[in-house]
Amino acid sequence: MKDFYSELEVKPDATSEEIKESYRRLAKEYHPDRLPPGTPEKARRYIEEKFKSLQEAYSVLSDPVKRKAYDSQRLSQTKGNERDLGLKAKPSYSTQDGSTWPFDPDKIQKAAEEIELRRRRIETNYNQKIEQVKSEVKRNLILIGIKEEDARVDYTFLTRDENIQSCFVFLFLGLLAFLGGWGWIGAILVLIALVSAWSAFFESGYSKEQVEKAKSLQERAKSEIELREKEKSSELSQLTLYCRSRIDYFKSLPLESLSPEFISGLSGEDQLFLLTAIKERADAEKLKEDLKLAAGIAVGIGILAVLFGLGGGFYPH
Structure with missing residues (x-):
């Protein structure tokens, strides 16, 4: 049953x-x-x-x-x-001739998941740090009198005087557009001028001192976010380089050293890298049939797909 x-x-x-x-x-x-x-x-x-x-x-x-x-x-x-x-x-695994399969699928799968988990932790850690920076700048902007909806890293702050200047510039450009026969463009520019005028005369707006402080806070936050992004990229690159170095190591080993005893003594992580190396080796055709089979059917369970877009699978009995 x-x-x-x-x-x-x-x-x-x-x-x-x-x-x-x-x-x-x-x-x-x-x-x-x-x-x-x-x-x-x-x-x-x-x-x-x-x-x-x-x-x-x-x-x-x-x-x-x-x-x-x-x-x-x-x-x-x-x-x-x-x-x-x-x-x-726990399933048992064997090669085609009935001998013990040197790879341990459970260990390999666990190793692949652990490496993927490390990737996710790196990304999550730095994404949280970036969100903390954004929250901090929001709090600081509100403390200097910035409206909550404007308290963002990417918001463009204008003083009351800048809004007035903007109003006259767009109004002038709109009139030029009307005179030049570009009525619809002129209408848009005049509309923008009216919005600037509304902000300047009917909304409280922000003082020059507020805008300067806000821009300073934004610049500091942008620099910190950029730093966190670089650190995240660096840690992810280090992990990728580590994986790549282990794969290249197994690609460099003499074929005669890849015995079942050698393979079974490897950690799950190294068995994962060995399987990937087998798929990449230029002399893979010279490998024992069982090793070629291990790489050839590496599709079904998705062990290698976790890391390299390849597949990993074994057949049980």
């Missing part, structure tokens, strides 16, 4: 919402349409079967009546053979 809970990676007491959320995530991850052209047939069959199993599990667990009947059958069948229910059993 199939364990639908394990199939959807949820516990037996999972709520309907948790089941739905897990199904959507897994269905997206294992959808056959995501496989690029040239995917090996074994990998394609595995992904298609996995996708069908997910649909079957969801059709039962999402229906309260079917789920209740399934739970009754499941409990009666597993009596006397108790084990940790709801925890996804």
Whole structure:
């Protein structure tokens, strides 16, 4: 009897919402349409079967009546053979000749997710710092008498005198446009002049001192934001360079050193980089068939897609 809970990676007491959320995530991850052209047939069959199993599990667990009947059958069948229910059993993997597969998909997937998490943390950290700068400049602008809706880093401040000057400039240009036969342009310029006049004579406007302080606060905030953006870019570049250096290292290793013993002794992160290196090696055709297969079917589960837009997948037995 199939364990639908394990199939959807949820516990037996999972709520309907948790089941739905897990199904959507897994269905997206294992959808056959995501496989690029040239995917090996074994990998394609595995992904298609996995996708069908997910649909079957969801059709039962999402229906309260079917789920209740399934739970009754499941409990009666597993009596006397108790084990940790709801925890996804770790799949075993093998090469085509039946020997132990040197790569550990779980470790690789975890490593890829951790690197992606590092990327997101860097971006989130600096985005929060930038928002803090914007909030700080907003508070400071309000403290000097700037209206809340104008208290922004990108707002253009004009003094009362500048508004009056602007009014006369646009009015003059509008009259020139009328005289030159450009009536619609003149009308627009006159309208702008009227808006400037309204701001100058009927709104309170900002004093010269307020505008100078506001512009100073804005410039400081813009400089700090630019600095944070550069720091974020630098940290992301360092992470990318680190990944690239490890991949290049594995590309440089002699082919004879890439034994199953060597591979199985690597961390999940280095196994991830090794798989990427295999796909990039100019002498990849000289590699053992099992290693070429590892890179060739690297599509279905999406291990390498997390980092490099490639794929990572293995076939279980």
